[in-house]
Amino acid sequence: xxxxxxxxxxxxxxxxxxxKIAANLGAITAFEVGIFYVExxxxxxxxxxxxxxAVKFVLVAMFYMHLxxxxxxxxxxxxxxxxLATFVILSLMALFGALL
Amino acid sequence: MHxxxxxxxxxxxxxxxxxxxxxxxxxxxxxxxxFFGSLIATYLVYYGQSLPGTPTPxxxxxxxxxxxxxxxxxxxxLMMVLAYSSVSRGNVRNFRIWILCTAxxxxxxxxxxxxxxxxxAREGLTPKTNLFGTTxxxxxxxxxxxxxxxxxxxxxxxxxxxxxxxxxxxxxxxxMAALYWHFVDIVxxxxxxxxxxxxxTNAPALxx
Amino acid sequence: MASIAGVFRxxxxxxxxxxxxxxxxxxxxxxLYGVTAFFFFMVGGLEALVMRIQLARAGQDVVSxxxxxxxxxxxxxxxxxxxxxxxxxxxxxxxxxxxxxARDVAFPRLNAFSYWLxxxxxxxxxxxxxxxxxxxxxxxAYAPLTSNSFSPGNGMEFYIVGLGVLGISSxxxxxxxxxxxxxxxxxxxxxxRMPVFIWMTxxxxxxxxxxxxxxxxxxxxxxxxxxxxxxxxxxxxxxxVVLWQHLFWxxxxxxxxxxxxxxxxxxxxxxPTFSRKPLFGYEVVVLSGIIIGFMGWAVWSHHMFTVGLGPxxxxxxxxxxxxxxxxTGVKIFNWIATMWGGSISFKTxxxxxxxxxxxxxxxxxxxxxxxxxxxxAQQQDTYFVVxxxxxxxxxxxxxxxxxxxxxxxxxxxxRMLDDRIGQxxxxxxxxxxxxxxxxxxxLGLDGMPRRQYTYSSDMGWxxxxxxxxxxxxxxxxxxxxxxFNFFLSLRKGEIAGNDPWDGRTLEWSISSPPPEYNFAxxxxxxxxxxxxxxxYGHGGKVPAGVSPEEGHxxxxxxxxxSYLPLIASLGLSIAAYGLIYSFAxxxxxxxxxxxxxxxxxxxxxxxxxxxxx
Numbered sequence: 001x002x003x004x005x006x007x008x009x010x011x012x013x014x015x016x017x018x019x020k021i022a023a024n025l026g027a028i029t030a031f032e033v034g035i036f037y038v039e040x041x042x043x044x045x046x047x048x049x050x051x052x053x054a055v056k057f058v059l060v061a062m063f064y065m066h067l068x069x070x071x072x073x074x075x076x077x078x079x080x081x082x083x084l085a086t087f088v089i090l091s092l093m094a095l096f097g098a099l100l
Numbered sequence: 101m102h103x104x105x106x107x108x109x110x111x112x113x114x115x116x117x118x119x120x121x122x123x124x125x126x127x128x129x130x131x132x133x134x135f136f137g138s139l140i141a142t143y144l145v146y147y148g149q150s151l152p153g154t155p156t157p158x159x160x161x162x163x164x165x166x167x168x169x170x171x172x173x174x175x176x177x178l179m180m181v182l183a184y185s186s187v188s189r190g191n192v193r194n195f196r197i198w199i200l201c202t203a204x205x206x207x208x209x210x211x212x213x214x215x216x217x218x219x220x221a222r223e224g225l226t227p228k229t230n231l232f233g234t235t236x237x238x239x240x241x242x243x244x245x246x247x248x249x250x251x252x253x254x255x256x257x258x259x260x261x262x263x264x265x266x267x268x269x270x271x272x273x274x275x276m277a278a279l280y281w282h283f284v285d286i287v288x289x290x291x292x293x294x295x296x297x298x299x300x301t302n303a304p305a306l307x308x
Numbered sequence: 309m310a311s312i313a314g315v316f317r318x319x320x321x322x323x324x325x326x327x328x329x330x331x332x333x334x335x336x337x338x339x340l341y342g343v344t345a346f347f348f349f350m351v352g353g354l355e356a357l358v359m360r361i362q363l364a365r366a367g368q369d370v371v372s373x374x375x376x377x378x379x380x381x382x383x384x385x386x387x388x389x390x391x392x393x394x395x396x397x398x399x400x401x402x403x404x405x406x407x408x409x410a411r412d413v414a415f416p417r418l419n420a421f422s423y424w425l426x427x428x429x430x431x432x433x434x435x436x437x438x439x440x441x442x443x444x445x446x447x448x449a450y451a452p453l454t455s456n457s458f459s460p461g462n463g464m465e466f467y468i469v470g471l472g473v474l475g476i477s478s479x480x481x482x483x484x485x486x487x488x489x490x491x492x493x494x495x496x497x498x499x500x501r502m503p504v505f506i507w508m509t510x511x512x513x514x515x516x517x518x519x520x521x522x523x524x525x526x527x528x529x530x531x532x533x534x535x536x537x538x539x540x541x542x543x544x545x546x547x548x549v550v551l552w553q554h555l556f557w558x559x560x561x562x563x564x565x566x567x568x569x570x571x572x573x574x575x576x577x578x579x580p581t582f583s584r585k586p587l588f589g590y591e592v593v594v595l596s597g598i599i600i601g602f603m604g605w606a607v608w609s610h611h612m613f614t615v616g617l618g619p620x621x622x623x624x625x626x627x628x629x630x631x632x633x634x635x636t637g638v639k640i641f642n643w644i645a646t647m648w649g650g651s652i653s654f655k656t657x658x659x660x661x662x663x664x665x666x667x668x669x670x671x672x673x674x675x676x677x678x679x680x681x682x683x684x685a686q687q688q689d690t691y692f693v694v695x696x697x698x699x700x701x702x703x704x705x706x707x708x709x710x711x712x713x714x715x716x717x718x719x720x721x722x723r724m725l726d727d728r729i730g731q732x733x734x735x736x737x738x739x740x741x742x743x744x745x746x747x748x749x750x751l752g753l754d755g756m757p758r759r760q761y762t763y764s765s766d767m768g769w770x771x772x773x774x775x776x777x778x779x780x781x782x783x784x785x786x787x788x789x790x791x792f793n794f795f796l797s798l799r800k801g802e803i804a805g806n807d808p809w810d811g812r813t814l815e816w817s818i819s820s821p822p823p824e825y826n827f828a829x830x831x832x833x834x835x836x837x838x839x840x841x842x843x844y845g846h847g848g849k850v851p852a853g854v855s856p857e858e859g860h861x862x863x864x865x866x867x868x869x870s871y872l873p874l875i876a877s878l879g880l881s882i883a884a885y886g887l888i889y890s891f892a893x894x895x896x897x898x899x900x901x902x903x904x905x906x907x908x909x910x911x912x913x914x915x916x917x918x919x920x921x
Contacts, residue, residue: 015185022178026171032297033167045301053293056174057286064181064282071118073490074126081130084518084605085137092141092554095609095621098148114491120414123487131479131517138525138555142540149546227538231546234538238529256906264910 012069021063028052119269125276129283136287139242140294143235147299150230157232157299160225162216169212170292173247176205177285180254184278187271192261195274199261202281203254206247213244236295243291246284253277330869332416333824337423338401339720342713344427345394351434352386353787355379360744360780363773366765376761377444378463382434384447385467388567389474390430392705396570397426397478399712400485400509402720406815406822407503409494409831409838412867414487417908418480421873425477428881433470436463443467446759448556448611449530451541451549456534464534465888468527473884475520475527477877482516485509494814496833500594503813503837504587507594508573511601515562515569518605523559526552531887550615557608565604567701569597571708572639575661578711579643581809582658583650586837589642596635596642603632613681614688622681629679636672640665655809656730660711663738667703671696674749689759692752698745710737710790717794718808722820723801729793736786743779747772812840825864868915876904 032052035041041048062068067075093099114120150156183198217237220226227237257277260266266273328336359379362370371379401419405412413419436442443463445453454464489510493502502510529540530552539545541552580587587593609617609625617625643665652658674696678684687693710733717725751772756763763769807816814831815822817839835841879901886894 012185012188015182018178018181018185022175025174025177029167029171029174032293033163036163036297036301042301046298049293049297049301053289053297056289060177060282060286060289064177064285065279071116073116073118073123077123077126077130078133080514081133081518085133085140087605088134088137088522088558089141089144092551093144095554095617096145096548096551098145115493115495115497116491118491120487120491123491124415124483127483127486127517131483131521134518135521135525138522138558142525142529142551142555145551146547149548151546227532227536231539234532234540234545234547238532238538238540242528256909260910 012066013063017063021059025056025059028056119272121272121276125279129279132283136239136243136290139239140290143239143295146231146235150232154230155223155225155232157236157295160220160223160232161296161300162219163296163300165212165216166292166296169209169216170288172205172212173209173285173288176202176209177282179205180278180281184271184274187266187274190267192267195266196258196261199254199258199274203251203258206251206254206281210244210247210251213240213247239295240291243284243287246287250277250281250284253280327869329874330871332412332420332867332869332873334401334405334413334416334419335720335822335824337419338398338403340423341394341401341426342398344423344430345391345398348386348390348430348434349392349395350787352383352391353784355383355386357780357784359383360777362761363763364777365774366763366767366770368762371761373761374441374444377759378436378442380759381444381446381467382437382442385433385443385471387701388447388563389471390433392567392701392709393478394426395709396512396567396705397422397481399505399570399574399709399716400481403716403815404485404488404506404509405492406719406818406826407506407813408489408492408497409814409827409833410488410492411826411830411864413484414492415484416867417870417873417913418484419873420870421877422477422481422484424874424877425473425480425880428877429470429473429477429884432473432881432884433466436466439466448553448560450556451530451552452543454530454534454552455541462888464530468531468534469884469887472524472527473881475524476880478516479520482513485513486517489513494827494831494833494838497838500591501833501836501838503573504576504590504593504597505570505573505813508569508576508597511597512566512569515566515601515604519559519562519566522555526555526559529555535887550612553612553615554608557611558605560611561608562601562604564700565600567705569600571664571705572597574708574712574715575643575664577813578657578661578715579646580837581715581811582655582661583647583652584810585646585650586812586840587642588645588648589638590836593639593642596638599635600632603628603635607632610679610681610684613684626679626681630676633672633676633679640669640672655714656725656727656734657711657715657809659731659734660707660714660737663734664704664707664711667699667707667741671699671703674699687752689757690752691748691756691758694758695745695748695752698741698748702741702745707737710734715809716815717797718804719815719820719822721798721801722804723797724804724808725797725801726793729789729796733786733789733793736782736789740779740782740784740786744776744783745779747776747779751776807839810843812837814838817842825866828864865914867913870908870911872904872908872911876901876908879904 032049035045035048061078067078090099116123179198179202183195183202186192186194186198220233225233225236227233254277257266257274260273328340331337331340358371359376362368362376401413404410434442439462441461441463443449443459443466445459445464445467449464449467452458489502489506529538532538533540533542539547541547541549543549576587576593606628607625609621610629613622613625643661647662674692678687678693678696714725714730717723751769754767754769756767756769763773804820806819808820809816814833817831818827831838831842835845879897879899881897883894883897883901886892886897
């Protein structure tokens with residue numbers, strides 16, 4: 001990141017890509033709400049929800065927030081905060097016996 | 101010169117070629133992660149710890165309604181990215197349309213939240229009722245406050261588009277608002293999953 | 309240099325008080341930070357002296373227990389948030405742009421905003437003295453002592469709102485310095501060529517932006533409990549008071565490093581200069597700083613060994629805490645090795661830096677004693693802990709800050725601080741400090757509890773308490789000597805010239821005080837210790853010529869002064885005060901702030917010079 005040579009000037013996606021992402025986001029949400037009512041897989045729901053929401057999270061961050069195309073430094077700055085926040089949540093849950 | 105636009109804005113080219121303001125917003129969002137992380141941690145630590153006999157997530161939360169408002173917020177992100185896409189291509193007319201749509205969807209989300217809050221209060225859950233009420237209203241309330249700030253920001257940009265030139269610096273001013281807006285959206289993705297979907301799924305097991 | 313300045317036409321700036329109020333110049337803001345923080349440092353010192361006089365002998369009644377509780381709470385808050393942190397911020401402001409070869413920080417108006425918000429936050433925090441009582445719960449304000457039933461009145465509100473405002477100020481400043489350091493370095497100044505002080509500023513800033521949101525959430529929760537009757541820390545509703553402790557120390561421990569890392573940065577600049585040797589093991593010192601920053605996140609519960617988290621949690625946090633001693637010890641060895649074999653000149657800045665190393669080692673050793681959980685159970689809440697924190701925060705941070713003041717005063721003002729008075733200042737500080745705080749080790753091990761307004765003469769604590777009070781008074785004299793030196797030297801000090809210490813970093817390459825634009829031409833950096841390289845590295849080639857990038861920049865165009873940062877911070881502070889008394893006031897404040905922010909966004913950072921091509 002010392003010079004401009006790292007500037008990733010890849011073209012941003014077209015509006016069509018954005019719409020496709022939105023369709024995916026909507027579909028995943030609909031799917032989540034759908035399986036919410038399926039009692040047969042109740043035990044597996046939590047991991048499924050975590051994975052699906054992570055997918056949505058990553059889609060928005062990568063495409064709408066352009067992390068996939070922008071400077072990698074932004075991913076580090078944001079990802080650092082995100083990781084630390086996750087650490088706060090998990091360690092507090094562990095200390096209070098709320099994990100598992 | 102590292103960055104063609106930098107000279108217009110700042111007197112000095114930056115060491116990384118990245119505009120100062122764009123870096124600022126990303127560092128700020130990193131900091132915001134810690135803010136919401138702490139609120140979510142509080143919610144999770146107190147999950148299922150409310151006194152017996154008081155309202156539970158399973159009894160209060162209404163998944164269908166909130167699914168709709170979640171969808172609204174997700175679509176507002178689409179409008180936002182289209183607004184930024186337009187302005188970065190120099191199309192201010194389309195930008196105005198999309199940014200208004202974004203703000204409108206944001207306001208709709210807030211409307212849902214107001215409805216939800218009053219409905220919950222009617223059903224007997226207020227911030228004072230129990231730990232669930234306290235942590236739920238605080239977390240979602242601060243998210244709502246962020247959405248409110250975002251709506252004000254978007255409307256301001258809409259107004260400014262008649263006065264000044266938003267297309268300079270590749271639409272950086274819009275980009276900053278957009279990043280903030282998408283961030284608020286992904287925080288909601290987490291909240292919807294943790295509080296609503298998982299929270300309600302898990303509720304019966306924990307309450308027993 | 310001055311002749312170069314004449315060539316460039318520059319916007320005229322208002323003079324006098326108005327010039328200070330509207331300034332966006334990092335050097336002036338640094339001076340404002342420094343003077344304000346030193347004022348509050350003395351306020352905190354006075355609070356300490358009143359406590360020391362109360363404790364000088366057994367069974368005294370100089371102040372009431374209630375006032376004593378407010379004194380120790382406010383002493384801690386004042387020293388941490390209004391003394392040491394903003395004194396560090398003063399150095400960030402004064403020195404960072406100069407050291408990295410920049411003309412200002414990345415966001416000059418945000419910088420002014422941070423300062424004014426700090427000032428107003430300080431006023432909110434201190435206003436309890438006049439408005440019916442300051443917070444009295446200790447600086448960590450454990451629940452449920454902070455609930456309405458145990459802390460009626462507005463004391464806790466001053467704490468909540470004051471720290472909240474100060475937090476916004478700190479985060480805004482930290483955001484600014486992160487962007488400044490990553491983005492505003494002179495050409496050639498790669499990350500591993502940055503002076504260690506810059507590295508420590510960067511790490512501190514990252515700690516600030518990640519730690520303060522956590523305490524902000526804690527403060528919000530406490531405020532909601534007190535104001536709206538919510539249940540966060542209400543045990544009757546199933547709330548857990550220990551959650552506050554976790555949130556507080558999750559912030560509180562990084563905060564400790566926020567206080568000490570800038571000090572380590574200062575010492576890492578002073579020692580090489582006065583030893584005429586490069587810093588020993590630069591890479592290792594930087595890496596140790598980064599590791600300390602990271603580890604700062606994994607040790608918070610060592611403040612809570614007696615809470616009863618269980619043997620596993622206690623063991624984990626004991627281990628992580630012991631681990632911190634490694635990078636810290638590495639740094640100390642590097643500093644000592646820097647001096648080893650150097651041609652040392654014992655000027656005042658070096659004395660304070662060496663004092664820092666010695667005192668910090670003592671504080672570090674007692675810190676390692678605390679990391680052993682069973683041992684800590686004995687030391688918890690005794691004067692042993694008071695001794696420890698003063699050895700690291702006074703013997704550590706403040707010694708380094710005094711070192712920094714003596715070191716950079718010539719750069720900031722153009723005149724030297726008198727070295728003879730400086731030596732007196734140092735030795736009085738050193739003797740007073742050790743007299744005041746070393747006996748607290750004995751008192752603590754002998755079981756004297758902290759935060760007690762008095763003690764019985766049967767306990768046998770009289771003699772060491774008396775010695776400690778004498779030490780405190782000597783420290784007070786030392787501060788007066790410093791003030792005398794400061795004002796004397798400001799008027800009559802020896803003219804410093806550009807480079808009075810034969811310095812190593814870029815700030816010494818320009819005039820003292822620096823011109824408003826700092827560098828007539830942005831220097832090109834060829835190595836670590838950039839200025840030393842220029843002077844001695846490549847056959848005496850003095851400052852680099854005009855770099856290619858400079859060619860088309862035309863005149864030096866500095867940001868224009870603005871009153872909007874002041875208005876915005878004033879609006880926010882009014883809104884914050886409203887949280888204590890009336891939400892209507894908050895609305896008015898918010899409207900003022902919003903209007904100022906609109907104005908801020910619409911006004912250009914720099915007024916067009918009119919003749920730029």
